Amino acid sequence: MDPEPSQVQGERVSPLLHETIGQLLDRVAARWPGRPALVVRDQRVRMDYRTLHAEAERIAASLLALGLAPGERIGIWSPNCAEWTLLQFAAPKAGLILVNMNPAYRAHELEFALNHVGCRALVLPRRFKTSHYLEILGDLAPELAGADPGQLRAARLPALREVIVLDDEPAPGTRRWSDLAADAAAMARLRQVEAALAPDDPVNIQFTSGTTGAPKGATLTHHNIINNGYFVGEAMRLTEQDRLCIPVPFYHCFGMVLGNLACVTHGACMVIPGRGFDALATLETVAEERCTGLHGVPTMFIAELEHPEFQRFDLSSLRTGIMAGSPCPIEVMRRVVSDMHMDEVTIAYGMTETSPVSFQTIPSDPLDRRVGTVGCIHPHVEVKLVDVQGRVVPRGTPGEICTRGYSVMLGYWDDPQRTREVIDEAGWMHTGDLGVIDEAGYCSIVGRLKDMIIRGGENVYPREIEEFLYTHPKIQDVQVFGVPDPKLGEQVCAWVQLRKGCVATDAEIQDYCRHHLAYFKVPRHVRFVDAFPMTVTGKVQKHVMRQAMIEELGLPVAAPS
Numbered sequence: 001m002d003p004e005p006s007q008v009q010g011e012r013v014s015p016l017l018h019e020t021i022g023q024l025l026d027r028v029a030a031r032w033p034g035r036p037a038l039v040v041r042d043q044r045v046r047m048d049y050r051t052l053h054a055e056a057e058r059i060a061a062s063l064l065a066l067g068l069a070p071g072e073r074i075g076i077w078s079p080n081c082a083e084w085t086l087l088q089f090a091a092p093k094a095g096l097i098l099v100n101m102n103p104a105y106r107a108h109e110l111e112f113a114l115n116h117v118g119c120r121a122l123v124l125p126r127r128f129k130t131s132h133y134l135e136i137l138g139d140l141a142p143e144l145a146g147a148d149p150g151q152l153r154a155a156r157l158p159a160l161r162e163v164i165v166l167d168d169e170p171a172p173g174t175r176r177w178s179d180l181a182a183d184a185a186a187m188a189r190l191r192q193v194e195a196a197l198a199p200d201d202p203v204n205i206q207f208t209s210g211t212t213g214a215p216k217g218a219t220l221t222h223h224n225i226i227n228n229g230y231f232v233g234e235a236m237r238l239t240e241q242d243r244l245c246i247p248v249p250f251y252h253c254f255g256m257v258l259g260n261l262a263c264v265t266h267g268a269c270m271v272i273p274g275r276g277f278d279a280l281a282t283l284e285t286v287a288e289e290r291c292t293g294l295h296g297v298p299t300m301f302i303a304e305l306e307h308p309e310f311q312r313f314d315l316s317s318l319r320t321g322i323m324a325g326s327p328c329p330i331e332v333m334r335r336v337v338s339d340m341h342m343d344e345v346t347i348a349y350g351m352t353e354t355s356p357v358s359f360q361t362i363p364s365d366p367l368d369r370r371v372g373t374v375g376c377i378h379p380h381v382e383v384k385l386v387d388v389q390g391r392v393v394p395r396g397t398p399g400e401i402c403t404r405g406y407s408v409m410l411g412y413w414d415d416p417q418r419t420r421e422v423i424d425e426a427g428w429m430h431t432g433d434l435g436v437i438d439e440a441g442y443c444s445i446v447g448r449l450k451d452m453i454i455r456g457g458e459n460v461y462p463r464e465i466e467e468f469l470y471t472h473p474k475i476q477d478v479q480v481f482g483v484p485d486p487k488l489g490e491q492v493c494a495w496v497q498l499r500k501g502c503v504a505t506d507a508e509i510q511d512y513c514r515h516h517l518a519y520f521k522v523p524r525h526v527r528f529v530d531a532f533p534m535t536v537t538g539k540v541q542k543h544v545m546r547q548a549m550i551e552e553l554g555l556p557v558a559a560p561s
Helices: 021-031 049-065 082-093 107-117 133-140 142-146 184-195 222-235 253-264 279-289 298-305 330-339 367-372 416-422 462-469 506-514 542-553
Strands: 007-009 036-040 045-048 073-077 097-101 119-124 162-165 202-208 216-221 243-245 269-272 293-296 320-323 346-350 357-360 381-386 399-405 429-437 443-448 453-455 458-460 475-485 489-498 525-528
Touching: 021 049, 021 082, 021 222, 021 253, 036 049, 036 082, 045 049, 049 082, 049 184, 073 082, 073 107, 082 097, 082 202, 082 253, 082 269, 097 107, 107 119, 107 133, 107 216, 119 133, 133 142, 202 222, 216 222, 222 253, 222 346, 222 357, 243 253, 243 279, 253 269, 253 293, 279 293, 279 298, 293 298, 298 330, 298 475, 320 330, 330 367, 346 367, 357 381, 381 429, 443 462, 453 475, 453 489, 458 462, 462 475, 462 489, 462 506, 475 542, 489 542, 506 525, 525 542
Parallel strands: 036 269, 073 097, 073 119, 097 202, 119 162, 243 269, 243 293, 293 320, 320 346, 489 525
Antiparallel strands: 007 381, 036 045, 202 216, 346 357, 381 399, 399 429, 429 443, 453 458, 475 489
């Protein structure tokens, strides 16, 4: 009998939510007005749903009072804070499209993002750590210093009119967040605007940073992200009794959808440990607030587990959470379950363009499924795995993951060509990720299509080698990638981060692999490093590592990749 094809479809028992983000907040606040909604530890902010709703409405009405119109874009360029969360719900209520700016952006990236989507307004802090946001903006728009608030006319930022600073100290040409106000007329205007909004309206633009070319603005609707947040929360078994610690950044889907929207769709409490990730602050927050859930990328969980004060924290309130953002090492997952009491932790897989989650484990999955796969297909979503010719591959065979359903973005903002490159005529989003679906429908991520190593005609999947190397007692973290080779096309390279106090040699690592892996999977190059280059969301940048090795080894740039 022919093997079953790698094509799966999520159950449709639970109906999709058909509402705007404003309607969602209205409904949840009416149902649980006194339940805790938002705790921001470093700002000493505590809000119940009644207060969160009132504040979101006030901000929404005040933005309309400034002259912003439905459909216009408002950017937020800030680390996590209470104001970020409020704007996440206020902007959609006002019919505005919230544009998430990476807090790590510098002038060139900020200029591109603001101009590409035509941001009319920008919300930002004066500074955070070494980032002087207002100074960077001032360098791009020196006209700000002489402008009246709301009247900016900048040669390099032609669409930008309004700059709102998250600071009590006034700055030329800007408004303070604390000055935003709404009178009865503004509230009446808000009601009028909300009545005309629809769930399929665009509500959020998130920039995806490819390894080449300009960033692309994935455009998502109310329908996209509300439903993804809801079904993520369902998989976690969230209720209004839960308190979810969210140390992952809001500017990314992980923070604002898997975190904030998963909570709000279930009446749970969003608990924010700080503006940027800090392992100690996260552990303190979980213990102090008796959090029941914790999100993080693998590097965050590793930092928490390895923290010298880890043992002093009572984490027994934890039961669930999500580990995602990059491949989840099996050994780390096992320690999260055993040492952090997260028996019901889930693994999720997806991408910004699909709102983001397509696959997720559930608490009732056997541990080997929860540590070895990304689970089964999400409700109301379809996935197929295809080969390079676009044919569906049999179960158990690697193929590119293609996703279709409610979660697929509208497209890349003002970029129909690149939209057509990833969303085909049948509505399938081609992810560029390689996966394998087993007979039971569980998916394992093999790696990126572009990360697959072809060594002497053999397909080598970095994830397999990484998972094996995690079993080495001296290795804390590892990343495997290909580097060009004039004879074999590519060779395997491993960057290794050792546990504190451990010492190892290239030969030791290679011998460990040689006894357990096929010869062509043994790393030809091994480098010991203290850290990996990564994005602020914890995604390791293998292309940066690959380029560093090309330069170190003196390899020709034009070699096969």
